[in-house]
Amino acid sequence: MKVQGFTFSTVEAAIKKPGRNDFALIFSNVPAVSAAVFTTSTVKAAPVLVSQEHIANGRAQALIVNSGNANACTGESGMQVARETTRLVAHELGIDSTAVQICSTGVIGVQMPMERIRTAIPALVTGLASGTLEDVAHAIMTTDTFPKMVTRSGSIDGIQYTIAGVAKGAGMIMPNMATMLSFIITDAAVEPLFLQEAFKNAVDQSFNVITVDGDMSTNDTCVIMANGMAENRIITKDTPAGSAFESLLNETLLSLAKQIVKDGEGATKFVEIRVRGAKNSADAKRTAMAIANSSLVKTAFFGQDANWGRIFAAVGYSGAEVDQSRLSLSFDDVCMAKNGIFAGGDAEVRGTEVLKQKEFTVSVDLGLGSGTASVYTSDLTHEYISINADYRS
Amino acid sequence: MKVQGFTFSTVEAAIKKPGRNDFALIFSNVPAVSAAVFTTSTVKAAPVLVSQEHIANGRAQALIVNSGNANACTGESGMQVARETTRLVAHELGIDSTAVQICSTGVIGVQMPMERIRTAIPALVTGLASGTLEDVAHAIMTTDTFPKMVTRSGSIDGIQYTIAGVAKGAGMIMPNMATMLSFIITDAAVEPLFLQEAFKNAVDQSFNVITVDGDMSTNDTCVIMANGMAENRIITKDTPAGSAFESLLNETLLSLAKQIVKDGEGATKFVEIRVRGAKNSADAKRTAMAIANSSLVKTAFFGQDANWGRIFAAVGYSGAEVDQSRLSLSFDDVCMAKNGIFAGGDAEVRGTEVLKQKEFTVSVDLGLGSGTASVYTSDLTHEYISINADYRS
Numbered sequence: 001m002k003v004q005g006f007t008f009s010t011v012e013a014a015i016k017k018p019g020r021n022d023f024a025l026i027f028s029n030v031p032a033v034s035a036a037v038f039t040t041s042t043v044k045a046a047p048v049l050v051s052q053e054h055i056a057n058g059r060a061q062a063l064i065v066n067s068g069n070a071n072a073c074t075g076e077s078g079m080q081v082a083r084e085t086t087r088l089v090a091h092e093l094g095i096d097s098t099a100v101q102i103c104s105t106g107v108i109g110v111q112m113p114m115e116r117i118r119t120a121i122p123a124l125v126t127g128l129a130s131g132t133l134e135d136v137a138h139a140i141m142t143t144d145t146f147p148k149m150v151t152r153s154g155s156i157d158g159i160q161y162t163i164a165g166v167a168k169g170a171g172m173i174m175p176n177m178a179t180m181l182s183f184i185i186t187d188a189a190v191e192p193l194f195l196q197e198a199f200k201n202a203v204d205q206s207f208n209v210i211t212v213d214g215d216m217s218t219n220d221t222c223v224i225m226a227n228g229m230a231e232n233r234i235i236t237k238d239t240p241a242g243s244a245f246e247s248l249l250n251e252t253l254l255s256l257a258k259q260i261v262k263d264g265e266g267a268t269k270f271v272e273i274r275v276r277g278a279k280n281s282a283d284a285k286r287t288a289m290a291i292a293n294s295s296l297v298k299t300a301f302f303g304q305d306a307n308w309g310r311i312f313a314a315v316g317y318s319g320a321e322v323d324q325s326r327l328s329l330s331f332d333d334v335c336m337a338k339n340g341i342f343a344g345g346d347a348e349v350r351g352t353e354v355l356k357q358k359e360f361t362v363s364v365d366l367g368l369g370s371g372t373a374s375v376y377t378s379d380l381t382h383e384y385i386s387i388n389a390d391y392r393s
Numbered sequence: 394m395k396v397q398g399f400t401f402s403t404v405e406a407a408i409k410k411p412g413r414n415d416f417a418l419i420f421s422n423v424p425a426v427s428a429a430v431f432t433t434s435t436v437k438a439a440p441v442l443v444s445q446e447h448i449a450n451g452r453a454q455a456l457i458v459n460s461g462n463a464n465a466c467t468g469e470s471g472m473q474v475a476r477e478t479t480r481l482v483a484h485e486l487g488i489d490s491t492a493v494q495i496c497s498t499g500v501i502g503v504q505m506p507m508e509r510i511r512t513a514i515p516a517l518v519t520g521l522a523s524g525t526l527e528d529v530a531h532a533i534m535t536t537d538t539f540p541k542m543v544t545r546s547g548s549i550d551g552i553q554y555t556i557a558g559v560a561k562g563a564g565m566i567m568p569n570m571a572t573m574l575s576f577i578i579t580d581a582a583v584e585p586l587f588l589q590e591a592f593k594n595a596v597d598q599s600f601n602v603i604t605v606d607g608d609m610s611t612n613d614t615c616v617i618m619a620n621g622m623a624e625n626r627i628i629t630k631d632t633p634a635g636s637a638f639e640s641l642l643n644e645t646l647l648s649l650a651k652q653i654v655k656d657g658e659g660a661t662k663f664v665e666i667r668v669r670g671a672k673n674s675a676d677a678k679r680t681a682m683a684i685a686n687s688s689l690v691k692t693a694f695f696g697q698d699a700n701w702g703r704i705f706a707a708v709g710y711s712g713a714e715v716d717q718s719r720l721s722l723s724f725d726d727v728c729m730a731k732n733g734i735f736a737g738g739d740a741e742v743r744g745t746e747v748l749k750q751k752e753f754t755v756s757v758d759l760g761l762g763s764g765t766a767s768v769y770t771s772d773l774t775h776e777y778i779s780i781n782a783d784y785r786s
Contacts, residue, residue, distance in 0.1 A: 043709025043717045043733075073705050075718065075734040108702025109735045135427045215703075216710040217690045295688065295773075296608045296781055303782030308500025310608075312466050316436025317609040324436045325468065340436075341468040380688075385775050388689055389696030 003151075003162045004187040005029040005229035009127030010139040013120035013342045015113060016068030016106060023117070024139040025124050025131075026183060027090065031099060032225035033189075034060035035196040037203045039220035045072035046082040047102040048219060054086070054098045058192050060225050061099040063123075063183055064089050066117070067140050067168075069106040072218040081112040088118060092125040103181050103221050105142055105168060107130030113178050128245040133185075137166040140181055148259040154188075156241045161188035161230035163248055167256040169212075169263050180207060182222040182256055188245065189228030194237040198222045198246045206253035210286075210376045211292045212264035220255075225272060261376045266383025269301045270376070272361040278371030282319035287364065288375035290318035298380035306351030308336040314366060373391040396544075397554045397580040398622035400421040402520030403532040406513035409461030409499060409508060414512070417532040418482065418524075419456040419518050419576060421449060424492060425618035426582075427453035428589040430596045432613035438465035440495040441612060446489045447479070451585045453618050454492040456576055457482050457517075459510070460533050460561075462499040465611040474505040481511060485518040496534055496574050496614050498561060526578075530559040533574055536780060537562040541652040547581075547641045548677040549634045554581035554623035556641055560649040562605075562656050575615040575649055581638065582621030587630040591639045592617045599646035601679075603769045604685045605657035615646075654769045659776025662694045663769070665754040671764030676713035681758065681768035683711035690772035699744030701729040708757060719760030725753050 006028050036055045038048050054060070064085060071078045082102055090097035104112075137147035148167040153160055167182035184199075204220050228234075235245045238388035262270050273292045280285035291297055294314040300307040308329050315322055324340045331354040336342045354360050399421050406416035429448045431441050447453070457478060475495055483490035497505075530540035541560040546553055547605035577592075596615050621627075628638045655663050666685045671677035684690055686705040688768045693700040701722050708715060717733045724747040728736045747753050 004574035039709075041706065041709035042713075042715035043720070070702075073702055073717070073730065073733055073735070075719075075732065078734075108706065109730065110733075215687055215706065218706050218709055293609055295777075299778055302778065305782070307501075309463075309466055312436050313434065313501065313608065316432075316434035316611055320435075322435035324466070327436070327466075332598050336504065337466065340466055340505075341470065341471075342466070377714050380778065382775050382778050384688075385692055385695065385773065385778060388692035389698070 003164045003185050005227045006185050007034040007128040008131035008133050008136050009124050010131055011120050011124045011127060013066065013116050015066050015116060017210040020335050021139045022067045023124055024065050024136045025128065026136060026185065027093060027128050028061050028225055028227040030227050030229065031059050031061045032227035033192045033195050034058060034223065034225045035046065035199040035225040036101065036221065038201060041216055041218055042332050043073065043218050044077035045070050045104060045219040046074055047071055047104045047219060049079065050082040050086060051101045051103065051221065054101060057098065058196070059099060060101050060223070061095050062089060062093055062101070063101040063223055063225070064139055065181065066214050067105050067142055069104060070108050070219050071104040071112050073109040074111055077111055081114050085117055088121045092121055101223050103219065104221055105140065105181055109217060118120065119377055133164055133166060135163055140166065140168040143265060144263055146263060148256055148263070150255040152253050154244055156232045156235060158306065159232040161186060161232055163188070163252050165252050165256050167260055169260050180217060180220045180260065184224040184252060186226045187228070187230040188226055188243065189230065189232050189234045190226045191234050191236045194242060195224065195226055196233065197237070198249055202249045205250055206257035207383050209374060210261045211289065211377055212261065220272045232273065258376060261378050263358060264378035265387045266381040267342045267378030268381055269379040270359045271301055271378065273365045273377060274361055274377045275366065276372045277366040277368055279321045279325055279369040280371040281373060284371035284373035287315055287318045287320045287366065288373045290314045290361065291364070292375045292377035295380055298377065300380045301355065301379035304352060304355040306331060307337060307354055311362065311364065312337070320366070321368060322366060323368060328365045328367065330354060330363045396557045396578050398620045400521040400579050401524035401526050401529050402517050403528040404513050404517045404520060405526055405636060406459065406509050408459050408509060408773055414528065414532045414628065415460045416513050416517060417458050417529045418521065419578065420442060420486065420521050420619040421454050421618055423620050423622065423629045424452050424454045426585045426588050427451060427616065428592040429614060429616045430593060432610060434609055434611055436466065436611050437461050437543065438497060438612040439467055440464055440472035440497045441614060442472065443475040443479060444494045444496065444614065448529050450491065452492060453494050453616070454488050455482060455486055456616055456618070458474040458496040458574065460498050460534055462497060462503055462505050463501050463612050464497040464505050466502040467504055470504055473506050477651065478493030478510055481514045483590070485514055486509045494616050496612065498533065498574055498612055501611060512638060515699045526557055526606045533559065533561040535561065536640040536658060537656055539656060539657070541649055543645050543648040545645050547637055549628060550626045552623055552625040554579060554625055556645050558649050560653055562653050573613045573653065575600065577617040577645060580620045580621070580623040581619055582623065582625050582627045583638065583690060584627050584657035585620045587628065587635060588617065588619055590630070591642055595642045595646045598643055599650035602649045602767060603654045604682065605654065605771055609758055615677045624775045641750070651769060654771050657771035658780045659774040661774055663752045664694055664771065666770060668757040668759065669765045670760045670762060672762040673764040674766060677764035677766035680708055680713045680759065681766045682737050683707045684755065684757070685768045685770035688773055691770065694748065694772035695774045697745060697748040699729060699741055699748055704755065704757065705730070714761060715759060716761060721758045723756045723761065724748060751767070
């Protein structure tokens with residue numbers, strides 16, 4: 001499946017060290033309707049600040065990204081580098097620099113090697129003839145152990161369109177290799193405001209419900225570009241075509257988000273935390289996040305210990321309204337606790353069997369209302385410590 | 394230094410397994426003015442609920458505590474066990490059961506062995522003749538590697554009084570061996586409302602500013618008993634004697650809190666996170682806690698990696714008001730970053746030297762206002778994972 005009108009390129013700019021393609025470009029032959037979601041951290045990397053400015057008009061035609069250096073905590077020089085990079089790329093492509101989105105991922109607090117970036121840009125643009133989206137997925141990897149990519153297609157009035165995306169790992173990765181990045185491209189024609197809204201919702205239901213270590217990066221960015229090259233009737237809100245597009249977009253982002261959790265640093269388990277019966281959906285999410293971020297719970301998952309008490313402890317400090325006598329909990333279909341106490345019987349043995357699997361679901365029912373939430377997380381392992389304790393190298 | 398009028402006892406009740414004294418009693422010969430601070434978790438252990446009821450009158454004369462079982466998530470049976478235990482102890486001591494505070498620490502979700510508790514109580518009371526506070530410090534240990542104890546003395550009008558305390562580890566310890574417990578006793582005569590206020594403040598400045606893994610337990614409890622046996626003039630608020638007592642109390646609790654961090658599960662570093670220049674003190678604490686609880690920051694401490702970028706990232710998502718161009722950071726007296734960017738020079742080398750120490754201070758200045766906060770934390774190590782991933786045994 002090809003996303004019409006998009007080309008790709010990657011080159012080696014040796015931003016941190018030589019030996020791999022660490023600089024990538026996504027280009028749309030025509031200006032695309034675009035939307036982006038950025039880190040809510042108050043400490044934002046320079047490329048985030050520049051991309052925020054550029055996306056204000058809801059348009060983008062190119063996306064430039066590097067790994068190896070986050071260009072975060074780099075002050076005014078960092079801003080100059082980010083601006084100059086977009087200017088140079090725009091110049092080579094013959095477009096306006098505000099049509100260029102820019103992202104960086106890597107070490108924090110180190111100035112960017114502007115000379116090497118400047119040198120690499122012409123080759124990067126020339127390379128658009130021959131690159132692939134998969135090349136981009138590779139170029140943005142830091143401690144990721146596999147590239148993350150997905151493609152989905154839909155149709156409207158018999159005209160097929162495609163949504164494709166790439167992402168790189170969450171989990172604040174490697175010795176300050178921060179950042180979750182994801183780039184989504186589609187050849188569908190989509191009404192701009194609807195695209196914005198649908199994209200924001202899709203991010204909320206995917207990248208915002210995964211957690212590896214609870215840390216948020218200075219560089220987190222998700223960008224979508226819809227260039228309309230499929231020449232479909234423009235997709236709008238509150239229509240069957242709009243709903244179908246939304247579903248497809250949600251699927252695309254959720255697939256990428258799950259790939260990120262599966263590749264969480266040192267992770268050996270993929271766990272869905274499903275909360276229901278909360279007073280409201282905010283309480284449900286609060287509860288699910290408290291469980292998903294608890295070091296004790298995550299370490300128990302690694303130890304394959306059916307330790308439901310630690311999960312109830314996390315529920316207790318989540319801040320959600322809780323009546324402990326109404327709490328129940330299951331590992332997959334094994335009920336471990338009901339009405340706040342141990343379910344008895346062979347629950348311990350059967351629950352432990354569930355936790356021996358590589359993937360399982362923890363379901364918590366607060367028994368109070370109709371609020372639900374799902375969050376995806378991994379376990380906390382020796383390997384996580386090893387990856388993150390190593391000196392930045 | 395002896396705390397007049399208090400006696401102690403410990404016995405083996407084999408609550409989880411035999412082989413150590415796991416059941417302890419602190420008794421005051423006369424009713425004591427008392428105050429307590431309990432976990433704010435909505436999932437509270439049975440002994441917490443019973444102690445909360447009993448402390449309502451501001452009096453206590455005995456404190457009974459067991460390790461090996463938290464009596465948490467045990468429903469109505471757990472409540473009955475906690476109530477019956479206080480009744481039996483009160484009966485043996487010839488006091489009212491509301492004068493008995495009760496605490497438990499250990500595994501969550503397992504019913505208490507009431508028969509063994511019942512059997513142990515008479516010997517526990519008889520033992521009051523010969524026990525010591527240090528015996529109690531030992532009996533309440535779970536994964537703690539050393540008993541935590543402190544004694545301080547002060548005087549008023551030439552009359553000496555003593556404050557002593559014991560505590561057991563934070564860090565949600567061992568496979569669901571939850572709980573931070575601390576018991577403070579003093580022979581000073583203190584005005585009841587002032588004691589409550591001073592104790593709450595002291596807890597806020599000690600146990601509430603330490604963090605090992607960010608998890609809060611279902612059983613956390615701090616109790617103080619002041620029995621007045623020193624026969625001093627009653628210590629009241631807003632007097633020199635009151636201030637002196639407060640200082641001594643703060644010192645006592647802070648010493649115990651620091652001992653807990655030093656004994657944090659698997660910890661190899663003791664780190665003070667000092668924040669200043671925050672908009673207000675709430676922002677300062679928020680910032681310090683975000684840093685102290687970041688898995689990435691704590692893993693960098695373990696790796697002795699002078700990774701100030703990760704600390705700025707944690708500052709960024711703390712929720713505090715931040716202007717990244719005003720941030721600065723030091724490891725001890727080595728300035729690592731100023732005005733949001735790397736300080737340059739040999740900061741990297743010198744900062745790394747600081748992190749090689751067993752104890753150091755991270756100072757962050759937000760450059761916005763006069764809010765300050767200090768938080769104490771440990772590193773996150775392989776040993777933490779090992780301790781917590783082991784099956785409950």
